Amino acid sequence: MRPVAAPARSRRRLAGGAHRRHARPVRRGRARALDRVQASRYWRTSAYTSAAMNATAGLDPAAARLQARRRARAHAPHFLQQAVERGLLERLDPVRIAPGRVLLAEAARSGALLALAQRFVGAELIATDDDPAALAALAARVAPARSGLLARLGIVRGRPLANFLVAEPARLPFPSGSVDLVWSVLNLHAVPEPDPQMAEWRRVLAPGGLAAFACLGVDTLAELRTLGARIQRFPDMHDLGDALVRQGFAEPVVDTERLSITWRDGSTLLDEVRQWGGNALADRFRGLLTPRHRQEWLRAVEGLRGPDGLIRVSVELIYGHAWCPPERRLPDGLAPIRVIPRGGR
Template identity: 40%
Template sequence: MTGDEALPPGTQQIAAGAALRQRRRLSASDQAPWLHQEVASRMLDRLSVIRLQPTAVLQSRPALGGGDEGLRERYPQSTQLWLEPDAEVRALLEKRLRRGFMQSMVDKLRGSAPTELITEPPAGAAQLAWSNMELHAEADKPALVKTWHAGLAVEGCLMFSCLGPDSFIELRPIFAREGWGPPAPDWVDMHDLGDLLVHAGFADPVMDQEHLKLTWGSPQDLLRDLRALGGNLAPARLRGLRTKAWRERLLRALESLRGPDGRLSLSIELVYGHAFKPQPKLKVAATTEVSLDQMRAMVRGAGKH
């Protein structure tokens, strides 16, 4: 694709192979990355504005998100649909479910809903779709959003979070000065993500953002925590094996992030969004036939606005 061609909403250049390796590495841990867990807690707080009691919740790539426990507490009678298309990660999740077999028996006795591991969502199966800190690292964002749309019932709600353009912005001049290429892709902003939702068929998208400032005492600690979040997914990133000398050079360069308080700092921009799956629109022709059931559904939908 050339720079002169129009890109679909939310399109971004992501190294798909690197994204796959990153997801597999992060999913191998029994816990989601530290930042993902914090964002999941903030997303759960936002669910209070969504007046839904879903019978099924679609969790997109739950190994990354860290919101499973909170979703179960909020919706104990809701079936949790774990959506994971990658066979390698799915095998890890299957082992996790088997380890929790006795707990699942206890949940059944208490009347709690089960967990189902799926490769693609059944059409209209869920009333709530949940994706935490996944979308920014997805190479084919339009396809992922369409999958969420397909899995939602009409009037179901999508809630998601991801990184925004100001994330790790302080690293860019450092990497440019050292000739290391970009430290991260150009993350998609919330307006383009809203357009992506509309393009996929969602209605009434609501987007907002939050900025965090994270600090560390040493560049070693900073690098450790960044690795725990993933890796560099920019296609134009510096290639090749890293040497000990390169690492030492990076550690020295990161000292420029140290502020008056003596700590190194990086910015994080979090983007939150939610949207609803509307009633399907009827195609207008010279003569349009509408069933009584369709008319009733349209009237009910109009009465809710």
């Protein structure tokens, strides 16, 4: 497979002076009528649908947590995870920030620890996840950095590359205003609602701190939907921007990028999409599927094969960041008022 960047997008202004970019629509492949009917029957009962979606599609929170843990226990970051993390790092290039403490939320799949350590030399990195085993695996993966190139360059200076802490993303064990940068990659689309996590980011961020995130967008796997795939809805970029505003963030910037990923055969596509997540629909089919169902799906997906002989599927990526404003809100939602007496007394 190979990711291919989409053409340039148009822009739309957000409240507060930020911008959103829209990807151009993608032409969707057409399957034969018979294959479309067979695929629809397969997808209504399939355990192979993607797990990363939002509550409007009937997401089962318990199933979503289990799928997130399964993804987190992969031996190495998936190629999509790596591509998205590179994209988010690039979007931070023009941002002027020198954080003293960086929090990586739901970080067990992350491959960005080394890059963040190089970007923010001297910052304390804290990687959190609610799966102890997956977090331990991440710690083992990055342990050689203490004696590797980063140590020789003086970036880690003999200390641990990061601290690893088991924590739920919407219940972080940090004091309010104690973090300067929150980093979240491929997580927001896998929760029923983004607001609880964003509210927690807002709480732990210090005034002037930054929240940066990336997740899958609403047009992800659009071609599979045309085959009758009963896939949960991914979030829309506008909804995420609105959620940032609701939680009191300032100057939110949200944009999208379209990737076109190709596979040589349907079996590989199926297996790799499963690595992104399983089926977390509340009304999902909970039995076993027959080989016939899989073959029906494989025949249907052949309709997505292009002139180059490759099966092509779109992935929409949403990138966003927003600032914690200088004035913190009080628990009752009011902002503190500073009174300056006349004459400065």
